[in-house]
Amino acid sequence: MSFKRIVAASACIALTAFPLEQAAAQAVAQAVPLSAEQARSLGVRFSPVATSSGLEVGTHARVVFKPDAQYVMAAPYAGMVSRVLVSVGQTVRAGQPLAGFLSPQLFEASRALTEANSQAHLAQQSLARDKALYDDGIIAASRWQTTQARAAEANAMVKARRAELASAGIAFSGSGGEAQLVASRGGVVSEVNAVPGARVEAAAPLFRIVDPAALELDLLVGRDIPLPATGDRVEVAQRGVGGTVIGVAPSGDGTAGVRVRASLERRGDLRAGESVNVTLKLRGAANANAAGLLRVPMAALVYVRGTPGVFVATDKGFRFQDVAVASTDDAIAVVRANLPAGTRVAVTGVGALKGLLAGEQ
Secondary structure (H helix, E strand, O other), X not given: OOHHHHHHHHHHHHHHHHHHHHHHHHHHXXXXXXXXXHHHHOOXXXXXXXXXXXXXXXXXXXXXXXXOOEEEXXXXXXXXXXXEOOOOOOEEOOOOEEEEEEOHHHHHHHHHXXXXXXXXXXHHHHHHHHHHHHHOOOOXXXXXXXXXXXXXXXXXXXHHHHHHHHHHOEEEEOOOOEEEEEOOOOEEEEEEOOOOOOEEOOOOEEEEEEOOOOEEEEEEEOOOXXXXXXXXXXXXXXXXXXXXXXXXXXOOOOOOOEEEEEEEEEEOOOOOOOEEEEEEEEHHHHHHOOOOEEXXXXXXXXXEOOEEEEEEEOOOEEEEEEOEEEEEOOOEEEEEOOOOOOOEEEEEOHHHHHHHHHHHO
C-alpha cells in the first residue's frame, strides 16, 4: 500500500473514531444558546446553588417512644380490683387514683404502718419524759441514750412502712380509707387491663401510662451510607422536626448496617409507630473533603448519557455541567462540582433543556 493511501485511511479512521470517543466530553462542554423569551416559553426557571457545610443523606426512620416514656402500674399484691376509675386515652396526673384495690397483704401492710406510728408516738413521749429526768439528774446517761435509740428505731420503722406502701402505689382516701392504686407519673393511659371484680396476681400489669411527647427516631443505616456520629443533625423538614444523633450501635440482626438513635428538640406532629423520611446531616463526612460540596434542588439534577449534572445558566443560554452526586433526599441533592456559590442552575423545564442539548449534539 502506498504512503498516500495509508495517510488517507488513517484520516478516515480518525474522523469516525474521534466523535465516538469525545462526544460525551463535547456534550459536557457545549453551550446551547437560549434567549430569555425562549426560556419563559419553555417554562425554564433558574435558581442559585449554595455551598454545603455537611453531607446530607436521605434515609428512613421509625418514630419510637423514649425508654422512660412508658410506665406500667402493676398490682402490688395478690388481690382484687374493686373498681376502675380511668379509661384508655384519658390524661392523668401524678397521684391521681386509677382503681380501687383490695388485698389481705395490703391490709396487713396498713396495720403494720398503724402499729409503727403508735410505737413511734410512744417513743416520742418516753423521749420527752426521760430528757426531763436526765436534765434533772434523776436518771443515768445510759438510760437516756437507750431511750434515744428506741425513738430513732421507731421513726425508722414508720419510714419503712410508709415507703412500702408508697412503692406499691397505694393511697388511702375517703372517709372509709379506701385503698386506691394511684398513678406514679402523669401521662396518657394507653392500656387498661384491670376489670372490676377480677382477682389478680402480684405484679400483674394493670395500667400503662405513656408520655406522648417523649419521642425518638430509630434509624437503620446501611453500609452504603457514611457512618453518622454523635451530634450529627437529623431533620424531617416537611414535618417541622429537628433532632440530634445521640447513639450509634451495630445492628442486632447480623447485617453490616448500624442502628442510630436521635433525640428530638422539635417533634412537630410526629406520632409513635409511624415511618418517616429523614435527612442526616453528616458533619464528619463533609469535613473530610468539604471542598466543592454544593446544595442543589433535586429537580435540578439530570442525567445525560448516564452522566449526572445540572444545566448552568450562561450569558447567552445554558450549558450542561457534570457533577458527582454525594447524597440525595426527596428535596435536596448534595453534589461535588467546580462551580462557585450563587451559580444559577435550571430547576424547572429541565426536560426541555435536555431535548435542546440533544438537538445540538
